[in-house]
Structures are given as structure tokens and as C-alpha cells.
Amino acid sequence: MNILPKNVSTYGQEIDSLFWLITTFALIAFVISLFVLIYPLFKYRQRAGVKAEYFTGEKKTHFKWVAIALIALALSDFIIMYAEHDAWVTIEGLPAQQDFHVGVTGRQWNWIFTYPGPDGKLGTADDVVVDEQNSELHVPVNKNIIFDLRARDVVHSFFIVNTRLKQDALPGRVVTRWFNITVEGKYDISCSQICGVLHAKMRNYVVAESQEKFDAYIKALYDNNKPKI
Ligand SMILES: [Cu+2]
The missing domain is CATH 1.10.287 (Helix Hairpins)
Known part of the structure; x- marks a missing residue:
């Protein structure tokens, strides 16, 4: 069925x-x-x-x-x-092969995506944070994407229905999970934990694309975030 x-x-x-x-x-x-x-x-x-x-x-x-x-x-x-x-x-558990590491944070009412920046490491000064309503989390297709999940205010729940991944985001705790999307496309990310009046507006997307497209996206993102001298 x-x-x-x-x-x-x-x-x-x-x-x-x-x-x-x-x-x-x-x-x-x-x-x-x-x-x-x-x-x-x-x-x-x-x-x-x-x-x-x-x-x-x-x-x-x-x-x-x-x-x-x-x-x-x-x-x-x-x-x-x-x-x-x-x-x-x-x-x-986490797969041995870890291809890309991102941060995901739930807040009232959006999903925030944190990319590691040019040094490739999360939690450093050059991290790039995307906190916009309905924004997209870009990932390469057929790769193991590791993400650190956090919540800034209340309990949220990170849900990509097409990957069957649902994980609570808890304030004060970092939960590390992963997914690997095998079909290119744009899929819904929703919050599946009632988290306040605009809970239903907490809708973002994950875009799984070829390595080339992903590299181009990341390059543009990092270029736009270069410190302005
Ligand atoms: Cu929420």
C-alpha cells in the first residue's frame, strides 16, 4: 500500500x-x-x-x-x-562515513541552519547562520548529513516526513542525528511539536541536490558572508 x-x-x-x-x-x-x-x-x-x-x-x-x-x-x-x-x-547511531555536518536550531518560530563556514568546522567564528522564515537547508544528495539539533526556547520537533526522520529538539541539549537523501528534490521540514501560536508557520525546506549545485550554493553563501573590510 x-x-x-x-x-x-x-x-x-x-x-x-x-x-x-x-x-x-x-x-x-x-x-x-x-x-x-x-x-x-x-x-x-x-x-x-x-x-x-x-x-x-x-x-x-x-x-x-x-x-x-x-x-x-x-x-x-x-x-x-x-x-x-x-x-x-x-x-x-551515527554512520562511520560522515560527509557533511550542519547545525539545526529550533526557535519560536523558525528552523535555523548553521553551516560550518570555510574552515569546515561547526562552532567556530566563521560559521554561517541562516535564520529566515521558510529558508532552505541545502545538502548534497546521497551523502550522510550529520546535524546537531538544538532548541533555543521551547521543545520543538525536527521532522522531514520524506526521510521519516523525526527528532525532538530540547532546550539545553544537543542531539546529533543524521540522514541521507537519495533523491534530488525539495522536501518539507516541519515542526511536529506544538511550540506556540505560530507553530504551524515553522515550515522550512531541505534541498537535496547534486554535489556541484551544493558546492555552488555553499560558495555563494560563504562569499556573501565574508567579513566586510
Ligand atoms: Cu516548533
């Missing part, structure tokens, strides 16, 4: 598989729960000559069904935990 937004990241497919696995378990649990709620209403209702039955769930034969439900639920949890292990390690 293809009702999810297009996936353009290396690890997005793993998240989609987990999404469908969890959705399937939830649907099964939902249908069974509804059945268990509704069926007895008819089966054990009061009728002419029949008294409505009342179950306290204390009898062994009754409790058996509580236990079965508990075990089924715990089992599905373990299956999900087992299935998500690899995706967790991949996404929460």
Missing part, C-alpha cells in the same frame, strides 16, 4: 515497514477488543426467561481469557521491539 508520503532516505523503508507492522497489530487488537465488547452484549443480554449474566472475571475459566489477552499483547510488544532493533541502531 502506498498511502505514505514518498520516502527519499536510505533508512525510510525500515521505518515504513515498522509503521505497517505496528499498524497491523493495532488493527488486530482493535477488532478483537471491539468484538469482545460488543458480542457479549447480545450473547448474554436479558431475554424472556433468561437472566442477564454478570461476570466478575474471578473464576479461573474467565481469568484465562484475561491472561491470554495479556500474553498476546506482551508478545506483540516483543515482536515489535525485536523488529525495530536494527532500525533503532541505524538511525539513533
